[in-house]
Amino acid sequence: MEQPLTSQLVNLLAAFLLLIAFAMLSQRRILTLIKLFAWQGAALAVSTALVAYSTGQAHLYFSAALTVLLKVMLIPWVLHRLIDRLDVRWDVETLINIPATMLIGIGLVIFAFSLAAPISEMASMLTRSTLGIAMASILLSFLMMIVRRKAVPQVIGFLAMENGLFFAATSATYGMPLVVELGVALDVLVGTFIFGIFFFHIREQFDSLDIRHMEKLKED
């Protein structure tokens, strides 16, 4: 079936998004992780703008601009400042068993596609195949939060999950109502700042940003 160019481009960007999600899963350096997160935001913004262009939904342009502002510029900048202040810029995390994590990731992608299949049938032509990818990148970010043992990468995983959710919104429905999108963006922003405050508190108390120190509260 012949698809219009914009649709193909959106699919390409979706694939790009998924690739970045996998790259994040295996990345050990915090600095590179932030770069990847910014790239993911950029891909998300471009795809939103493309959907806006081909469907003529003006409010999606606004949403794309918001994504660029927030997720490509502001949040990565805040994260850079944070890791500078915390002096963890060159931190390298020891990840155990990257191949196994990757295999679980592939399993999650297949699961996401099968879950999304009946819904994709009903979705609009332009973005039909992307809902599965959106769900897959949400699940991959989820996996990343589970396997990471340090605070900063966990938070980046959370933000990447938010990216996946936004992508799901544009791919399934041409974006949520503007007021909702603004509210979500506000929550994400406030959340990032609170995470930032937290990093300092955690470091002050535990002398490290390793979450392993924070597993004392358990049922005995």
Added chain:
Amino acid sequence: MEIALVLAVPLFGGALLALLGHKRWAPELNALMSLATLAAAALLTARVIADGPVTAMDEQFFVDPFNVFLVALTAFVGFTTALFSRPYMRIEEHDGRVNAARLRLYHSMYQLFSFTMLLCLLANNVGILWVALEGATLSTVLLVSLYRTPASLEAAWKYFILCSVGIAQALFGVILLYFAAERVLGPGGNSLLWTHLYEVRDQLEPTVLSLAFVFLLVGFGTKVGLVPLHNWLPDAHAEGPTPVSAVLSGLLLNVGLYAVVRSKVLVDGALGSNFSGDLMMGFGLLSVVVAAFFLSRQKDIKRMFAYSSIEHMGIMTFAFGMGGPVAAFAGLLHMTVHSLTKSAIFFAVGHASQKTGTQNMADIRGLIQQSPTVGWGLAIGSLAILGMPPFGVFTSEFMVLTTAMHEHSWATPFLLTALGVAFAAIFGKVQPMVFGETNARRLPHSPALVPVFVHLALVLMLGLYIPPYLVEWYRQAAALIG
């Protein structure tokens, strides 16, 4: 107009206390703002009693029998908790656990937390409800870590991560819901309004909605503290300041459940089956049983009552899952009485642990000797929460049990066992804390125990007599939930 007032007062209070929250009289200002919120909520309630359901601001906000009593309850418990927090936080400051700067944060966030919960209840837009619920997490997370101890930081981090991830699932559910609604109602903000969605609920795509409900239940269920999504709850309750535990248990869990039940109504209409009800019954029953068995293993008093909250939220979820007018009525009544009783218990527990300087139950002894009011407050509150007649909790639990026997008899043994185990656990631990030789000290500020007895009196009243308009709201809301 009244709706705008209910929302504007706590928002303004949050801003005001961000500037003045460190002053000596800030606790009074905090209570005053909460009182103003309660007055606004009373105006709104009077309006609803007179005119019936209202919508405001281009239908963006609405009040119907289901949320009006929750708004009144939230404003009321918000006010009494502010009264309790006045001496409580002063004693904490006296003991050097908080300083003026943290009190400013505390007071400001307390008001913002009230605002987000009221916004959640009043918002007609599902998306705004989501935003407000996430806002409620954001505003309480720094309250949980207020003492900056390693344990409180750990609890707050867990709370933040788990609730954010949970609520992200709910956002996916909202997106799916919008996806289904948009095909019927067309794109734009209005296709996410509860009132519009209810009108077309039988036309919504069933496959999408059933998937959406799973995500919504998991997402909002994290906030409700349903097992197995409950891990954050005991830690956050035990490590934060007690007024925060009281509002978390008494109010936030209710708001989460409110969101779940609203979604259920929608999905039931679209599916025409009991898919959502079965899921809720499963989660509810699991929560009741697991929480009951965890109760007896607790050593920390606030942790124990946190598990009791999980148990009671399980009972409500189970009741709403069963559906039908009686069970839904019981669920709504239980929401009310649990909220009042549990916050009263936390007030008493807060002062008890201040008196003895510990939250470890083995070290709390003979409260009644040193302070009869704290002792009796804890004893009566515990009896009320355990479902002793003539308190309101008994009435609602009795209705849930009889309906369960009638319609889902397989579930009754589980429920009865869990209630029995919970009784043995809590009663056995509260009794030595209340009676016996005392090790309690006098507090530097006189404790606020009026809220405890006001709450317990209300619970007692609801066990004996429910005001007619409240019955009418419960009935109408139960008919809606069905």
